[in-house]
Amino acid sequence: MHLPLLYYLDLFGVAVFAISGALTASEKKLDLYGVVIISIVTAIGGGTLRDLLLDRHPIFWFEDPVLLIVIITASIATIIYTRFHHPPLRVLLIADAFGLGLFAISGAQIAEAQNLSPLIVVVMAAITGTAGGLTRDILCNEIPMILKKDIYATAAISGAAMYLILKALGMNGVLAGVTGSAFVFAVRIAAITFRLHQPESKLPS
Amino acid sequence: MHLPLLYYLDLFGVAVFAISGALTASEKKLDLYGVVIISIVTAIGGGTLRDLLLDRHPIFWFEDPVLLIVIITASIATIIYTRFHHPPLRVLLIADAFGLGLFAISGAQIAEAQNLSPLIVVVMAAITGTAGGLTRDILCNEIPMILKKDIYATAAISGAAMYLILKALGMNGVLAGVTGSAFVFAVRIAAITFRLHQPESKLPS
Amino acid sequence: MHLPLLYYLDLFGVAVFAISGALTASEKKLDLYGVVIISIVTAIGGGTLRDLLLDRHPIFWFEDPVLLIVIITASIATIIYTRFHHPPLRVLLIADAFGLGLFAISGAQIAEAQNLSPLIVVVMAAITGTAGGLTRDILCNEIPMILKKDIYATAAISGAAMYLILKALGMNGVLAGVTGSAFVFAVRIAAITFRLHQPESKLPS
Numbered sequence: 001m002h003l004p005l006l007y008y009l010d011l012f013g014v015a016v017f018a019i020s021g022a023l024t025a026s027e028k029k030l031d032l033y034g035v036v037i038i039s040i041v042t043a044i045g046g047g048t049l050r051d052l053l054l055d056r057h058p059i060f061w062f063e064d065p066v067l068l069i070v071i072i073t074a075s076i077a078t079i080i081y082t083r084f085h086h087p088p089l090r091v092l093l094i095a096d097a098f099g100l101g102l103f104a105i106s107g108a109q110i111a112e113a114q115n116l117s118p119l120i121v122v123v124m125a126a127i128t129g130t131a132g133g134l135t136r137d138i139l140c141n142e143i144p145m146i147l148k149k150d151i152y153a154t155a156a157i158s159g160a161a162m163y164l165i166l167k168a169l170g171m172n173g174v175l176a177g178v179t180g181s182a183f184v185f186a187v188r189i190a191a192i193t194f195r196l197h198q199p200e201s202k203l204p205s
Numbered sequence: 206m207h208l209p210l211l212y213y214l215d216l217f218g219v220a221v222f223a224i225s226g227a228l229t230a231s232e233k234k235l236d237l238y239g240v241v242i243i244s245i246v247t248a249i250g251g252g253t254l255r256d257l258l259l260d261r262h263p264i265f266w267f268e269d270p271v272l273l274i275v276i277i278t279a280s281i282a283t284i285i286y287t288r289f290h291h292p293p294l295r296v297l298l299i300a301d302a303f304g305l306g307l308f309a310i311s312g313a314q315i316a317e318a319q320n321l322s323p324l325i326v327v328v329m330a331a332i333t334g335t336a337g338g339l340t341r342d343i344l345c346n347e348i349p350m351i352l353k354k355d356i357y358a359t360a361a362i363s364g365a366a367m368y369l370i371l372k373a374l375g376m377n378g379v380l381a382g383v384t385g386s387a388f389v390f391a392v393r394i395a396a397i398t399f400r401l402h403q404p405e406s407k408l409p410s
Numbered sequence: 411m412h413l414p415l416l417y418y419l420d421l422f423g424v425a426v427f428a429i430s431g432a433l434t435a436s437e438k439k440l441d442l443y444g445v446v447i448i449s450i451v452t453a454i455g456g457g458t459l460r461d462l463l464l465d466r467h468p469i470f471w472f473e474d475p476v477l478l479i480v481i482i483t484a485s486i487a488t489i490i491y492t493r494f495h496h497p498p499l500r501v502l503l504i505a506d507a508f509g510l511g512l513f514a515i516s517g518a519q520i521a522e523a524q525n526l527s528p529l530i531v532v533v534m535a536a537i538t539g540t541a542g543g544l545t546r547d548i549l550c551n552e553i554p555m556i557l558k559k560d561i562y563a564t565a566a567i568s569g570a571a572m573y574l575i576l577k578a579l580g581m582n583g584v585l586a587g588v589t590g591s592a593f594v595f596a597v598r599i600a601a602i603t604f605r606l607h608q609p610e611s612k613l614p615s
Contacts (some may be wrong), residue, residue, distance in 0.1 A: 150441075
């Protein structure tokens with residue numbers, strides 16, 4: 001089972017993703033229900049797709065209603081807060097980077113437990129970390145942000161790859177996981193701080 | 206197995222959803238095939254996602270080709286009809302409310318059979334009733350209607366909650382199911398009649 | 411297992427679909443990662459949805475990393491190529507028709523192995539051949555091309571139906587498969603050559 005600490009980190013991760021969902025949805029003139037549903041999809045979409053692809057049942061949020069309650073609460077709190085204040089976007093970006101690190105490595109570990117090849121493990125890390133935000137953007141009728149110009153999935157992929165490499169080099173699994181998560185976090189923060197983008201791919205005109 | 210009456214109600218429900226899919230698609234200059242595929246997705250999308258999440262196999266429409274045949278027939282009939290007449294939108298909204306009531310409660314009952322917690326049962330009711338229409342709107346490149354300003358998923362959620370509460374209070378399952386479905390229907394009809402909307406969530410400007 | 415020839419045809423099919431994904435994505439100012447992810451989704455999306463719906467685990471691309479490597483390579487090669495040259499669209503349309511024929515019939519055969527009814531077998535052929543391209547267009551925020559005005563899914567459906575009919579008439583399975591694939595290919599090439607479209611469905615104005 002979860003270590004208590006890991007469990008609270010997980011709750012923190014879904015809450016942060018729920019807030020990011022609520023903020024994106026708020027700009028789209030959705031109704032309250034729409035905002036909450038987008039928060040839910042953002043927070044659990046990646047892990048749900050991972051569980052479906054890996055045939056893990058029950059899906060991770062079925063057994064623990066606390067997850068949904070945390071998400072819904074975070075979403076409603078965001079809606080109320082943003083009626084009176086501008087959201088602290090910088091803080092949220094940092095929290096979101098933290099959540100991405102957590103989810104990417106937990107996705108990698110779950111895929112690893114099924115003895116999948118390293119390439120698939122890395123793909124599962126990316127799916128776990130980013131599919132929720134991708135679905136959020138599709139629902140909001142935008143080209144998904146992560147496809148456009150942000151080092152987001154790239155961060156998840158590099159952190160998961162580092163995690164696998166460290167383990168292959170003999171590092172203890174927990175330590176490798178923490179290092180991998182921290183690397184995802186660091187890449188994201190660097191990307192935000194220095195406004196790094198990946199080069200665009202363009203057809204010749 | 207299905208009671209015969211329930212089975213015919215189910216067929217009625219998918220037909221109504223198929224028509225709503227065909228009408229939405231018709232406004233988008235899709236070709237005939239596109240309209241039919243959107244009808245299919247609208248009618249079976251919610252139940253399919255529910256079955257995937259709950260690991261129920263075979264998916265409900267695999268075993269009974271009659272469902273697909275009814276959907277395709279309803280879709281083609283709608284295309285032909287709307288070439289000559291304006292569709293009776295009011296009648297369709299009422300029929301759609303009826304379908305939503307059916308699907309929400311049947312989704313709740315299927316989730317209940319897996320001993321899931323009440324919160325998840327209600328979520329499954331909402332998914333069964335609304336995910337098809339949501340996918341329809343994504344395919345038509347619109348922000349899903351149910352996220353914007355209609356008491357639609359809210360109706361499914363309240364009806365499913367009422368169903369669970371009535372059963373917890375000792376009411377017979379069939380009666381609770383009928384009452385829950387009727388409540389979904391009534392909420393939708395009230396929302397349509399009085400043009401009720403949920404408040405928008407907005408960022409301060 | 412796969413005959414070697416079939417295996418190489420499969421690799422060819424995913425490569426072609428990956429290139430079509432990369433070309434669509436290139437017009438959308440996505441970053442490099444975004445282009446690669448859209449290539450992957452285009453190439454494996456249809457087969458993945460088929461495997462999920464049919465409860466086939468592990469998903470087909472989990473066991474064979476070569477598939478992903480071919481896709482990623484094809485995608486990156488496309489990005490580099492299109493920086494210097496215009497893509498040979500005519501050649502690609504022909505290759506894509508070939509891939510569609512392969513995927514549609516292989517989807518039909520996989521569904522057949524589960525003793526599903528002919529209608530569902532045909533639906534699975536269509537899903538295997540077209541769901542990847544559909545998801546590509548959703549991610550790129552366009553109304554999916556196949557819903558609009560191209561004989562694409564229609565080609566997959568007619569080829570799968572022909573395959574089933576030929577087998578029912580007693581033709582050898584391999585021969586029926588090749589004929590069905592060839593028919594999909596021929597319908598697509600005819601549609602491209604003569605610019606055939608299906609009639610639009612329109613509401614009276």
